[in-house]
Amino acid sequence: MIFLPFAIGWIAAVVLFALDGTRRWVGWLALVAILGMFGAAVALLVQVADGQEPAIVVGGWPAGLGIRLRADWLGVGFAVPVLGIIAALLCIENLRGGLRTRIGPALTVLISLGLTGVFLTGDVFNFYVFFELSMGSAFAITALASRGRHVRVAATFMVANIFGSVLFLIGVGGLYHATGSLDMPIVSARLGADPAGTPLLVASLLLAAFLLKLGIFPFHFWVPPVYSETRAPAAALLAGALANIGSYGLLRFGGEVMPDALRTGRVVLLAIGAATILVGSVLAISRQPVAEILAYSSVAQNGYILLALGMGGYAGFAAAYVYAIVNSIAKALLFSTTGARGPLVGGAFLVGAMSTAGLPPALGFVGKLALFRAAWSEREVWLVAWIVAGALLAFFYMFQAFQQRFWMVEEHERSSRSVRVGLGVFALAALALGVWPEPLLGTGSRIALLLAGGQP
Amino acid sequence: MNLALSLGVAILFGAGIRLMLGRDLVRIAAGTLLISNAANLFLMSAGTAEGLAPAQGPTNSDPLVQTLVLTSLVITFGFTALLFSILQAIYRAWKTLDTREIERRGRGG
């Protein structure tokens, strides 16, 4: 029943738009809906693990003609963690009660719906539509979450991302020009048969679009203002959930739809990834508001994903996936702690900070390890050195952030207990995943097999 | 993909980018509208091309592409409306729509 998460999402969206989101119970209703979608995604994961590949063509048209929704390892591998992250974020936000707007809960459900669609669709244009759905709702939430003079970042966010969407749309147009189909496997097959330079051109457009969305050098300019001037819940949503559109897009389009282009562009990807890590990490040091440090850190961490993709092959794809998920969880955790006070909050921040720096037993260690393995198997010394340097820089600026936040300031008032407990639970879950990373690593290797064609 | 369509896409895109590089937020918003529509026009031109696209009977245009463009136009329309409402909010907060002015004040002018 691959349509189940969508059905839950759409019905919930209709209901939530009719209700008033400033009431507490509406927020909780949205959480129930998102948990429902999460449950449906887990059910799909179980089916995929069983060896099936649930798929359905909307409208009952024959495959290749209609829009195909399909669940494979890559799709559910992203859908399950991301929906889980959104559920956790919404839960904490409900407890905190800070962002009470009429359509807030409905918008969060729409973002979940859009992301589910992005991960589970097998049609290139449908991918575009769903990711625009998520981005549109994200624009609205960002605008609502940046009150007063900070609302100008909503415009920056929108304009930058609309430009990315335009590039993507032109790429999709190019794909249709070249192959006459929108179904991902068909496009992939037809592109493989076409020796002309069109695939490379289209791939460059799609790459540029995803780089813009992920906020990677040289398109990272919009991330620091937007992430730092939006209030905590929205920033957490952006960094923890929406950035995954970029990671998933790169994996899906680079790994499955246009693998030749990915291989051709290896050097470019490695270079951009390395530059991003450098720029992001260096700029993160000695920033003042913690949110800005986190913003630059997000930029840097996304660079690692690009590095992994550049390495390619079995190890590279697995590392890219693991790192993307690990980073989302860590950033969601870190951004949620902005504005909260109390001892448990410090612990939660610590878990996130250790994860970013790559220290065991936090989650990030697993990600860094996967990257190391990939780099080592490439026998490129400079790659390993770069990753180590990046980790050192990350340790440095995270330490600074922790100092700034929790040591220098005398804090008298604490956030309500439920918020602290919520953050504590989230941090514990992240820690648990770091101590027991098998599910994540297992999914990563399945995905790598899927994309690299079974050649470890 | 005939010359007129290509020219149209190029002009729209160029004009849009030119506007986006300006100072006034309204111009930037108008620029994004233009480049979005340039992309839509490009997408539509995919339906009039010959190539690997399956022949749709005697006519040359592909109805699927028209549906795609329609969807894309809806999205563009929605985003433009949202962008302009955000501009309204910015105006209410800053009393100006000039990006350089906003940056100056934001830096502590």
Add this chain to the structure above:
Amino acid sequence: MSLLVQGMARLLFLPSIVVAIAFCVKGSTGEGDGFSGGLVAGLAVALVLLGFGPHEARRILPLRYAAAVAGVGFLIVVGTAVLPAILGAPPLQNRPPTGAQAVRLGAIGVNTALIFNTGIGALVAGGVSLVLARASNGSGRRR
């Protein structure tokens, strides 16, 4: 000048609504489509807002129901999409299927595509009117 716009608004409003409904209904077989119908209706509302100013327009048109209209449209759209899935068929399937006999209302065949198009028309018309109404809230000169 504004008198000219007002005159045109008076003349064109009702025919525009008729055209909008026609687009929604003709959607599945002829030209037209739910979205274009909704957009034409929205344009008609924009014309009235321009010709009469926000104050007068609010007296003439029930703009406070714009959100409700959009909501009903949304409900219809989601229902049409989800209902087949609940009943076991793939979502958004057209009932009755192509080739089978359909219930006829005069010259129109009633199928789920028609309902879907009407829903979209309502959603778009309501949405556009809502945006226009909110945007014109504080503006306009008193006559």
